[in-house]
Amino acid sequence: MLDIAEELNRWFDQGRDFAVATVVTVGGSAPRGPGAALAVDSHGTAIGSVSGGCVEGAVYDLCVQALQDGRTVRERFGYSDEDAFAVGLTCGGVIEVLVTPVRADAPVFRAGVSAAGRGEAAALARVARGPDELLGRALLVHPDGSYEGSLDADPELDRTAAAEARAMLDTGRTGTVEIAEDGSRCPGGVTLFVESSVPPPRMIVFGAVDFATALVRAGKFLGYHVTVCDARPVFATRVRFPEADDLVVDWPHLYLRRTATDERTVLCVLTHDAKFDVPLLETALRLPVAFVGAMGSRRTHEDRNRRLREVGVTDGELARLRSPIGLDLGARTPEETALSIAAEIVAARRGGTGVPLTGSGTPIHHDTDGRDASETTPALGIPVAG
Numbered sequence: 001m002l003d004i005a006e007e008l009n010r011w012f013d014q015g016r017d018f019a020v021a022t023v024v025t026v027g028g029s030a031p032r033g034p035g036a037a038l039a040v041d042s043h044g045t046a047i048g049s050v051s052g053g054c055v056e057g058a059v060y061d062l063c064v065q066a067l068q069d070g071r072t073v074r075e076r077f078g079y080s081d082e083d084a085f086a087v088g089l090t091c092g093g094v095i096e097v098l099v100t101p102v103r104a105d106a107p108v109f110r111a112g113v114s115a116a117g118r119g120e121a122a123a124l125a126r127v128a129r130g131p132d133e134l135l136g137r138a139l140l141v142h143p144d145g146s147y148e149g150s151l152d153a154d155p156e157l158d159r160t161a162a163a164e165a166r167a168m169l170d171t172g173r174t175g176t177v178e179i180a181e182d183g184s185r186c187p188g189g190v191t192l193f194v195e196s197s198v199p200p201p202r203m204i205v206f207g208a209v210d211f212a213t214a215l216v217r218a219g220k221f222l223g224y225h226v227t228v229c230d231a232r233p234v235f236a237t238r239v240r241f242p243e244a245d246d247l248v249v250d251w252p253h254l255y256l257r258r259t260a261t262d263e264r265t266v267l268c269v270l271t272h273d274a275k276f277d278v279p280l281l282e283t284a285l286r287l288p289v290a291f292v293g294a295m296g297s298r299r300t301h302e303d304r305n306r307r308l309r310e311v312g313v314t315d316g317e318l319a320r321l322r323s324p325i326g327l328d329l330g331a332r333t334p335e336e337t338a339l340s341i342a343a344e345i346v347a348a349r350r351g352g353t354g355v356p357l358t359g360s361g362t363p364i365h366h367d368t369d370g371r372d373a374s375e376t377t378p379a380l381g382i383p384v385a386g
Contacts, residue, residue, distance in 0.1 A: 143169060
């Protein structure tokens with residue numbers, strides 16, 4: 001439910017009761033992953049999605065029923081061989097959905113939605129399987145291990161659940177974990193569904209060029225916190241980059257050395273000028289970030305690689321560099337080029353091949369295909385379709 005936090009915050013502010021259906025497990029090829037949610041308020045208004053349309057009608061009805069009887073339920077949806085138009089996932093996958101009624105004055109849910117809406121780190125842990133009296137109960141766990149709410153009268157169960165949820169929050173994962181009813185960490189009678197809300201990942205665009213303007217828009221669309229950095233104050237302006245979250249006037253390599261990055265960070269080097277590129281990429285290729293790409297012709301790429309080797313960058317480090325940046329779309333305009341770069345970022349993050357799906361026979365969802373439905377998935381805060 002944290003993926004629709006902004007809308008749910010408004011419902012809480014307006015005093016609306018609602019029921020929320022959340023995908024807790026996925027098997028095979030399914031349109032959306034764990035954490036995807038659809039909510040229905042007492043007026044019948046719906047927001048969000050759990051399947052991209054396949055089973056929305058049936059899930060909507062479950063939410064309406066939960067609002068009426070106040071009961072939390074868990075439902076499984078899969079492909080219908082006999083009738084593709086029956087309630088089922090025509091993509092061939094299987095999802096399990098947890099449907100929970102939520103009152104407008106529910107403090108744990110409201111605090112969780114509020115934290116997610118502010119982009120703060122927090123984990124909402126709910127009982128997805130277990131004794132009927134525990135089903136749907138929730139804890140909100142903070143990065144320091146403190147928590148709000150309670151699953152049961154037994155404080156040991158709460159402590160164990162909070163510790164497991166914090167471990168998932170530390171790695172930004174959303175998914176299920178099993179614990180025993182007595183609070184031990186052995187798999188037992190309680191399955192927790194943990195939603196991790198983490199700040200959006202960073203995209204840092206180096207080079208305040210025309211292509212950067214379009215890439216900033218693409219990065220924002222993908223859910224990144226986008227920073228533009230350029231050493232030239234005349235180009236790094238709010239007029240040129242109104243949609244950027246941050247504008248930095250500094251030498252790129254100096255800024256990169258002092259700013260915070262992590263394993264989700266994307267670095268896009270669009271300067272294609274050796275005096276900027278070489279010291280910047282020397283630093284970038286030694287950081288544990290998700291993606292390092294650089295713009296330039298193939299001749300520029302070869303010259304840049306030579307210069308990087310001269311300053312001590314190893315072949316292993318150079319292998320991380322995606323250059324020329326972007327997938328081969330035949331792009332010409334800045335907007336087309338930004339689309340090409342964004343597509344490569346998505347493919348790198350999801351394990352995609354970049355080849356057309358038509359006739360390829362490759363899985364549509366590379367990061368879930370073949371996994372057990374109970375596996376967890378990273379919660380990166382980036383809504384990207386398969």
